[in-house]
Amino acid sequence: MKVCLIGYGKLGSSIAKGLRNAGVEVTVSTLPPTDEWAREDGFSVVPMRACAEGVDLIIVAVPPSAVPAVMKELRGVEVPITSTAALVKLGELKKYADKVYRVMPSVTVEVNSSPVLVAERGGGADSVVEAVWGKLGKVYWVNERVLDAALPVVGSGPAVHAEYFRSAVEALVASGVERSLAEELARESIIGTIKMLEKYDPYKLRSKVETPGGITVEMLLKLEEEGVFGKIAKVLGEKGRELSR
Ligand SMILES: NC(=O)C1=CN([C@@H]2O[C@H](COP(=O)(O)OP(=O)(O)OC[C@H]3O[C@@H](n4cnc5c(N)ncnc54)[C@H](O)[C@@H]3O)[C@@H](O)[C@H]2O)C=CC1
Ligand SMILES: O=C(O)[C@@H]1CCC=N1
Structure with a gap:
């Protein structure tokens, strides 16, 4: 399986390491100085559109305020997208992409042991989302309201x-x-x-x-x-x- 990870901050770097532990190939697209940190950790860093090519899933792990810009840049990409951003609702994400999900994990994905809330089933790529995120912990398919309600105990x-x-x-x-x-x-x-x-x-x-x-x-x-x-x-x-x- 191949994943494009956008954002290599506190959560993104933990996702990358957890996926690598599980044998998933990860390519990163991120901004300085975190691009250097990703390279130092052994990941290949490329521009966003190149990152999104030929992968099974895109994971967006950027601050909520950066989500609109990233989603605009990904417009037209057919690969399913999962966004980890708190506060950015599914309705907002769906303005930019058809196959899109919200995911709420925690940094414990780094040790492949996180609850992973996913909203919502029926987003057009459920099995690939389950396969990738299942490598990082236990997946719970929920409606968005539950994902938000659980954020203080799961994400935080x-x-x-x-x-x-x-x-x-x-x-x-x-x-x-x-x-x-x-x-x-x-x-x-x-x-x-x-x-x-x-x-x-x-x-x-x-x-x-x-x-x-x-x-x-x-x-x-x-x-x-x-x-x-x-x-x-x-x-x-x-x-x-x-x-x-
Ligand atoms: N840190 C955590 O434990 C958790 C964070 N989240 C969510 O995950 C997202 C990321 O959080 P953190 O990793 O803590 O933030 P962070 O600030 O540590 O990392 C953000 C990353 O996004 C990159 N970035 C920013 N704008 C970008 C753009 N336009 N294009 C490409 N890359 C860009 C930055 O360079 C950085 O690598 C947030 O939306 C947050 O709500 C969700 C659950 C847990
Ligand atoms: O503190 C935050 O806003 C993010 C979401 C959950 C964990 N970190």
Whole structure:
């Protein structure tokens, strides 16, 4: 499979590396200075129309404000297009191309382990979209409203989740644990928790940990009293509702 990737920034570079891990041939078209970064990472960089020739799929990973210019330059190209841009709706993309999709992944595509929301089925090239994006994680076909609602947890997710990880590490360091050990302990604990969440719902998991009268319930009630978890749900939920309006 061959892919043309437009944009080699924070997300684009992760997409390119993830696709390469999976054996997909990637050609890049991007602006300076990221063209040099792509070459340094071993990708071939060419002008946009040349990039779009003879490939199975085009991935547009440019800032939302640059999408209209890129889509105009791709006008008339028959290859299906997937846009990763937040905020640029499918209706807007369809003004420029027939076979076009919105995709919402996260930078964890770099390790081939991202949820990938795709809107919407029936865009004229579903199987090639599934085949390429399926190399980067797990594909979920959804309507656009769901893609937007999920953006704060999927697209922004790694940054948000990493802040919890960081807080756990700081807590250990504050208690006198060496930072390298603290990082390892927090990471292993989170990996184990994710595996348990495949078996148990969060309420059940919490009840397995909370010893009556013990320290877990004491700490969690304190965090709840301070509104920590409610605040996360409120802010991410409000953003999802705003985006999916
Ligand atoms: N960074 C992330 O974790 C995620 C980003 N997104 C979306 O992906 C898109 C890219 O985001 P980032 O990589 O963070 O942005 P970025 O600013 O790091 O990278 C943008 C890239 O697009 C290139 N570019 C800009 N205008 C161009 C043009 N006219 N022609 C060709 N290339 C052009 C830039 O040179 C750069 O390589 C955005 O629309 C964003 O909403 C979606 C999900 C996650
Ligand atoms: O922060 C942003 O706007 C983009 C979309 C999701 C992740 N990064």
